[in-house]
Amino acid sequence: MGDFSGCDLISNLPQSIIESILTRLPIRDAVRTSCLSRKWRYKWTTITHLSFDEKCVTISNDRALVEKSLIDFVTRALFLHQGPIHKFQLSTSYLQSCPDIDQWILFLSRNDVKELVLELGEGEWFRVPSCLFYCKKLTRLELFRCELDPPPSFKGFLCLKSLNLHQVLVTPDAIESLISSCPLLESLALSYFDSLALNIRAPNLRYLCLEGEFKDICLENTPLLVAMYMTDDIAEHFEQSSNCNFIKFLGGIPLLERLVGHIYFTKYLSIGNDLGILPITYNRLKIIELYQVSFEDKNEILVVLRLISSAPNLKELQISGSSNALAAIEASDLDFWEKQCPSDCTFRRLKVVKMTDMSGVPHEMEFIKFLLKKSPVLEMMSVMPCAYGLEGRMKMLIELVRFKRASPEAEIIFIQD
DSSP: OOOOOOOOOOOGSOOHHHHHHHHHHHHOOOOOOGGOGGGGTTGEEESSSSEEEEGGSSSOSOOOHHHHHHHHHHHHHHHHHOOOEEEEEEEESOTTTTHHHHHHHHHHHTTTTOEEEEEOOOSSSSOOOOOGGGOOOOOOOEESSEEOOOOOOOOOOOOOOEEEEEEOOOOOHHHHHHHHHHOOOOOOEOOOSEEEEEEETTOOOOEEEEESEEEEEEEEEEETTTEEEEEETTTGGGGOOSOOHHHHHHHTTTTEEEEEEEETTTHHHTSSSSSOSSOOOTTOOOOEEEEOOOOOOOOOHHHHHHHHOOOOOOEEEEEEEGGGGGGGGTOOOTHHHHHHTTTTOOSSSOOOOEEEEEEHHHHHHHHHHHHHOOOOTTOOOEEEEOOOOHHHHHHHHHHHHSOOOTTTTTTEEOOOO
16 A cells, blocks of 8 residues: 555645535534645635534623623634525524624525524524525525514515524515515425414415414415324414304315324314315325324314325324313213214225324224224324223223225234333
């Protein structure tokens, strides 16, 4: 082998590879490479991804000192930087309402920044400066604990593909206008807004995540949506309506591939006039996860039945029951299943069913019976009961194994904590 002693192989790498290495280092370490040699003094100044947090400076009990050190570090890094900045991320709890951030964003707006992430900790909201709205090349914007007020002259982020707003103060009209004025928007995440009623118009939207308190949500123009996540107590605060929430929320997204709805989601979809057979088929919907479904509420059961029967290619179904279902041990109207279940419905692609927090109440058991009877290729159904007592669990297990199965390969797995 050749003698490589004293040969600086790393310094002679192509600039693109060196930049890739420096980008993967914490920014503080990337800056420190300037001490390696004269050759390395300014190599870090051309990296296109800049990510700042408390690790950039020495942490002490003196908050004011840490804040000043962090401001100085970020300001100097931007002052020495050469070339475009594609990504700027600031994650800190030390700089709420810091006027220096305004200057940094102004600098970024003049350097064609493409990704901007501001994660500011608890405390005073940071009011986003108007210069943010002149970042015309933005493709990704994430704001945490900020106040947003687009100027009247703002015409939208024409290149934006991903928008994530977490605990952001903004008027309903402003957020609706912002969303609709981003024609390329593909991913939208909104979390912890204060009782917001929202109409979403985003013709290229593919991924939607909603979390927190909303008064109402209407998907007016989202035909390409493929995945939807609704978490926590989002639907608990939805207002009552005579319109059918199911149609208003899910009636215009035929390309949906995955649906995840947490607590109160099926309750929200059950509100409004019953339109009977749905006017839409979800041919691409393959995975459905519904949490905290109340099997004591027949309207919620109808929502589940109509949703899964409108998804002919459904492969995986996961449902958790509501703890309130214990009140429905002596359920009546079991002929509901004969009246409401579509007799010609067959789940020809359904292979996996997971039922959790099951109480063994009549309507839960009838639903499981229905699935087993209508799923000819089912491979596995797992059932996890909630705290129900040994006798109750044994009764539930005996009833399960007696149900007829359309699939000879179907395995019932009874899971006990």
